[in-house]
Amino acid sequence: MYAKNWMTETGVALLVLAGRCRALVLKGMERLGRRLPPLRPATERTRGDVPGWVLITLMSAILVAGLLAIAGPALERLFNQAMDQVVP
Incomplete structure (x- = not known):
């Protein structure tokens, strides 16, 4: 709820x-x-490691989704129990 x-x-x-x-x-x-x-204009030498950041972002999203899939129902029950104790 x-x-x-x-x-x-x-x-x-x-x-x-x-x-x-x-x-x-x-x-x-x-x-x-x-x-x-001030921000420098992007040149070929200051481009950065885009594939590395994409990989880190994807790995983080997959990790969060996995943890939420595993612990989501338990966290939802815990939260609902706590709210039932607070709200009359």
Whole structure:
């Protein structure tokens, strides 16, 4: 009952928190008179390791999906039991 909206609400809350943290860091740097370094235009030498990042992202997503598939029902039961104890 509660678990369906719980993950969506948690994700939105984390995104809002990340945005506020970024804003605070930028404001603090501005007060200190510092700025972020300008972005360099991408050249062939500064391209980066795109296949490596894609592999890391895919592996992380697969790991999270696997853990959620294994532990999802148990976590949902645990969350619902906790909410039943809090909400009359």
